Amino acid sequence: MPNVANPTQVIAEIMQLKQQRNAIILSHVYQPPEIQEVADLVGDSLELSRRAAATDASVIVFCGVHFMAESAAILSPQKTVLLPEVNAGCPMANTVTAEALRAKKSELPGAQVVCYVNTSAAVKAECDIACTSANAVQVLTSLPTDRPIIFVPDKNLGSYMSKQSGREMHIWEGCCPIHDQLTADEVLKVKSEHPQALVLVHPECRPEVVELADHVASTTGMLRFARESQNKEYIVATEKGILHQFNKQCPNKSFYPASDKLVCRDMRSITLEKVLHSLQTLEPRVTVNAEIRERALKSLERMLAVQ
Ligand code: 13P
Ligand code: SF4
Helix, strand or coil: CCCCCCHHHHHHHHHHHHHHCCEEEEEECCCCHHHHHHCCEEECHHHHHHHHHHCCCCEEEEECCHHHHHHHHHHCCCCEEECCCCCCCCCCHHHCCHHHHHHHHHHCCCCEEEEECCCCHHHHCCCCEEECCCCHHHHHHCCCCCCCEEEECEHHHHHHHHHHHCCCCEECCECCHHHHCCCHHHHHHHHHHCCCCEEEECCCCCHHHHCCCCEECCHHHHHHHHHHCCCCEEEEECCHHHHHHHHHHCCCCEEEECCCCCCCCCHHHCCHHHHHHHHHHCCCECCCCHHHHHHHHHHHHHHHHCC
16 A cells, blocks of 8 residues: 555545546545545435446446445446445444345245345345435335335334335344434534524434434435525534535535534545555455346346336
């Protein structure tokens, strides 16, 4: 790994190599600010999946966590997909395995299986349709009503989807350790300090936190809401990396994190040096076994077809 101390030089080398490699850099909104600044697209999981499926680039440098890069590899198998930090995972995705899901399916024959995109390719291969936090309710309401539904792995998102749609589901017991630690008391404390602020909540938060929301949305949905609303102040109940985009897109408004604990270490493990190293070496590469890919692709394609 190169040890280049000068960020300006690293950024210049990234930009040059990006052109030479015909590469695109995709960044999730939780990434460190300097990564967001070198990206061609900064977005939520749904936007990044759509771009990965549509890009003409030969190389996708995915600045996010493993399941996101894997989704890009499923959607664009002919492309080289790089994850600059190979150990950047999602603890929530790790709460369900293909084997455990198969066991659950055998208890509920005929059930339709919906997976949050925060799952491995092997889990997606066991499912009928995927969803992200941006389209979860639409995906659920697109399903036939005459068969039971299993949802993996986020119990908080699952509970939110059920309430919004009125549809019951067999919900897995997983959760995001970052969002799930946020309590209603913490949000209320910040609200007491900023009584005019609207509360924006990601549906991975606990139901008690979701109940306090003025608006529940995916990360990009929160940004859209803040851009379009007349309100000047917001409490943000999701990973703090998103504050960079809030401040950039709405420079005349104020944003307060609901808690300083809202930090995803995996998301923060990508650095400029690692992005440069990936472009130099075309490693670490994320690939998906062909048989799993084919089945996982159906779940993602069905999701992308839902409006
Ligand atoms: P979004 O799809 O809203 O970007 O969320 C992804 C994620 O990992 C949230 O923790
Ligand atoms: Fe996974 Fe939570 Fe990190 Fe999102 S914030 S990548 S759900 S651990």
